[in-house]
Amino acid sequence: DDGEEGGEGAEEEEEEGEAGEEEGEDAEEEDGEGDAEEEEGDAMEEEFSTTRTSRRSGRGGAEAKWGRRHGKKRSVSDVEDEELVQVPAFETQHASWASLEVSLQEYMEATRHKIVIKEVINVGRRNADLRKQIRFQGCQDSEIPLVPESWEPYQRKYICTHGWSARERSTGKRVSHKLLTTECPFQMIAQVCKRPDGVWRIVMKREVYQHNHRISDDIYRSHPGIRQVPAESPLMPGIEMLVEAEAGTSSVYNYIRENSNNRVTMDDVRNLIGRMRKRGKFSMK
Structure with missing residues (x-):
């Protein structure tokens, strides 16, 4: 009898052990399902984050493109990404505005690109700005390096004819097929300066002798101001x-x-x- 009772006890222990193993397996499966749910949640969160980033990138690209089309200043990287055409430099100093204009006409003929005036600052504005500077407060005009009125204007900014910023004037009723602007980076500033020897000259500054478009005799001759x-x-x-x-x-x-x-x-x-x-x-x- 004692032997039979011992056998029955052993069988009960084995059944309890098997039940414990099954419970452990069930627990592992639950843990696995929990890990899977966590991984799925992480994946969804990562996907959502990526979507937000791509949307921000898309908005950024669109804003940058819109900015370039509507006259915002471009960064150096915008210019570096383009295929640029290098042209020879213009003369750095000129004795008068008249001599500069003669040289400019010769330069355009030689380099085959049309140059236009974008901005002008007159002598009166320059001298008024000088008088307002703190270092010249209380000084007589003779003590301020005023620009002589005979040198009118004080400054001109020259750009390529393709360098104008795009301006949306269309109402959308008709498609325009004559958009010449490429926001060409070419520019040079002609400014009246007094040299160390006391002689006034027109000096070229902040030059960018590069174009982001093709240059040829045919294109040059087709510009209204040239043809x-x-x-x-x-x-x-x-x-x-x-x-x-x-x-x-x-x-x-x-x-x-x-x-x-x-x-x-x-x-x-x-x-x-x-x-x-x-x-x-x-x-x-």
């Missing part, structure tokens, strides 16, 4: 004779194209003839 015939052109006497003789627009067009590098269009010629007749020099027959 049109200026009033001081040696062709004007011949054009006046043709207009006075009531020659057709095509005759004036051929005369200009055959005798100059001005690649005028028929519209340019019509406008030129219209201006000449508007001045009252010729009849409107």
Whole structure:
């Protein structure tokens, strides 16, 4: 009897052990499910974080793109990412604004790109700013390095014709196909300065001799300010004779194209003839 009772006790202990193992396995499965839920939660949180980051990046890219289109100053990295075309440097000093203009026309012809004036600061504004400086408070004009009025203007900022900031003027009804701006980085500032020897000169400063667009003779000759015939052109006497003789627009067009590098269009010629007749020099027959 004692042996049978011992056997039954051993069987009960084995059953209890198996039950304990099953409980342990169930507990491990629950722990595994908990870990899986934690990993899934971490993955969802990471995915959400990535989505937020990508959205911020998207907004940042859109804002940067919008800023470039609406005239905000670009960073150095914006310029470095572009393929730039290097051009020769302009003369650093000039004796007068007139001599600078002559040199500028020669420079544009040599480098085949159109340069325009973006900003002008007159002498009066410069001298007023000098008088307001703390170091010159209480000083007489003779003690302040004022710019002589004969040097008007004090400063000009030159940029490439493709360097204007884009301005949205369209109402969206019609698509514009003549957007010339590329926000070209080319620039140079001409400023009146007094040299150490006391001589006043126009000095070039803050130059950037690089373009972010193609440069060629065809592109240069197609710019309105280059292709049109200026009033001081040696062709004007011949054009006046043709207009006075009531020659057709095509005759004036051929005369200009055959005798100059001005690649005028028929519209340019019509406008030129219209201006000449508007001045009252010729009849409107």
